[in-house]
Amino acid sequence: MESHLFSDTHSDEPQANPAWTILDTPEQWMRFSQSVGDEAQPLVQSSLLLDGLRCAACSGTVERGLSGLPGIVSARVSMSKKRAVVVWSAELTQPSTILAAIQKMGYSANPASHNESQLNATQKNRAAFWRWLVAGFCMMQVMMYASPSYFTKTGEIETDINLLLNWAAWLLSLPVMLFSSRSFFSNAWHDLKAKQISMDLPVALGIGITFVVSSAATFDPSGWWGDVVYFDSLTMFVFFLLSARLIEVKLHSKTLGAMEALVSRIPENTERQNADGSYTRVINSQLSVGDIVRVNTGEAFPADGLLLSGQTKVDESLLTGESTPIHKNKGEHVVAGSYNLGATVNMRLETLGESTQYGQIVQLINQAAIEKPRLSQLADRVARPFLFFILLSAVLSAVLLWEQGHGLALMTAAAVLIVTCPCALSLATPAAMLASASAFVKRGILIRHLQAIESIAQIDTVIFDKTGTLTDNHIAVKSLSVKDGLSEAQALAMASALASQSMHPIATAVAYAAKQNPLANALTITLDQVEEQVGAGMQGRFEQRPLKLGSAAFCGVHSDQLQASDERYQQVYLTDDSGWLATFNLQEAIKANTAQAIAALQQAQLDVELLSGDQWHTVKNTAALVGIKVFQAACSPNDKLQRLQGLKLQGKKVLMVGDGLNDGPILASAHVSIAMGKGVPLTLAHADYVLLNGDISEIPALIKHAKKTMRIIKQNIAWAVIYNAVCIPLAFFAWLSPWQAGLGMATSSLIVVLNALRLSQFSHSSINSSKA
């Protein structure tokens, strides 16, 4: 996030840029757009970088303005990301028209391609810094001229010297007035023209009044306006306001750092191999599937693909949550957005752009930041009437004090205008939620909409799905029992010889268990006539005797032949023509740390339940192992939905945790939901959160962080309300001078942003601890 706050573009008369027409070909607009809609109605979704947005009201103006244009299906503006996402129909409008329309509204827009935004950013940063520097330097100088009056009584300084000092202060206030605070004026003016009022209107009025009163006092000390000058106040509060905005921008980019870094980690251009083996750097949009590219150490892979040469280490942490670098050999897959840490390698591209997992993650993040949470909408609604109230109070205060002196009355009004800080109110929610979302991203948790932070902080019940959620998808041999005279290794080796011929998960598990056993590994067993009976088992001939591996019915074992039947396990048997040889007890592997995660949830007074479609005894066993007391087995999806409805009727707020693959409707109907991102296409996981690495031990920390976020939002809102409630009356009764008002407002919005900054780090401890 760069400093786009100090937009200068307002001052220029809006004019359509002829260069924009270049963008009107599909080839060009696809560089910052993507196709949406269906064949009957093809639509284009473009993202634009917006400039000149100051507060929440602005985003509404642009949204409404764009929605009214022909051919525009929808327009969403993110105030905090300074981005607009516009969906439009190529038949009815074109990019240059959209850009010109935004310009007409008093903002400026650019296609959100990476290069341009960076170039703009340098320019903007310089301009912002220069404005701030002018204000600061002139403030100090003006203060010098004002200082004699701080220490002397009226009349102690000769009138002409006094006049000269005022004149000098006036001269050095001019740059502050005309240059540094220009953005306040141009923004206010544009809002007035659009029949809007916004944050900058009171500020601009306050600055204007102060300057007029002081100038009049300088050039006509005996006149109607009085003889007191306020140039020191004027320059000081412009400096304070600009400082606050500058710091805000810095803090904002700090909180959003992780997200920005993730979204923009792929370099814009890549070295592509030519037919003759040389390399040329090309823009990523020119890459296509099948291209061979060279990726240097420290760069991110531009697409999903296959490693063609060499070996390297890659860091996939932001994509999978796996923090240790992974070794990759020739022929292995690398994913877009992961970092190449080891050596320069060549890869063949297989999947590009939006279809990669990385592309989907970026899309989700951008979407989430644009969504407006409920509290934020509430603040926006309050902001407008509040500004009207401020304007009225300013007028009223001036009228009440009019008799005591015109200058004093006007300066009181200016103080009222400057001290108010609706910014703190409208920043309170988005600043905190975005900081928190960025902390989530750092831990491999994606959030679909910011509103989900509020939702997950309210839950009282957690329902887990079993397979893929509490347990890994693969099943494992936990124990085996064998006939007397047969060793475990022999049994495993024989079973494995059969099992390795099948792809069934249980067969894979048996084969895997044999591989893990060195003794069994050492035995070689050759089988003839191996065949699989689907859904029952495997059979073959070993040393001319039939050998079977499979269910009890398939192998023909009877319960009286079995040594130890254990209902906790799913069992398969190994038999030959003499009867039972061995029993393998299989169990789904429960994910690491699951029991601790469940214990942490229960400690936080949350009801934890397990709903599973599996057999009663497996579910009971899993529940016992992870410490869940309430469980329901053999649930059809419908049963799960009904259970959820039942809880809803009791007024419970349910968090549903599922694998996101088979339980879409159930996840969607819960109050809030978490899906496991492993192996599931992200766009299909219909959940509010996606755990990229599928590690459910993140859930307690996630809930805790969401609760902390809500606490901080409440603190922020409370602070904004209290600040305004205390300071406006103070200014109204002329107890605050304009510079104090400026300082108050500047610190007030900074406090909100600083408070939100506390959320950009995740902390691990129990859910209800640390009442911040």
Next chain:
Amino acid sequence: MDILFVLIPLSVVLALVVLAGLWWAVYRGQFEDIEEEGRRIFEEDKE
């Protein structure tokens, strides 16, 4: 105290000169990378 009639205008002029210097510095990118220049002192001279 008549000298003040010279000194005060002079201070204004000086302030404007300093401002011009600052403008030059900002737009020449002098403030863009503050740390790098400090670090460069410690680097070996390349001959």
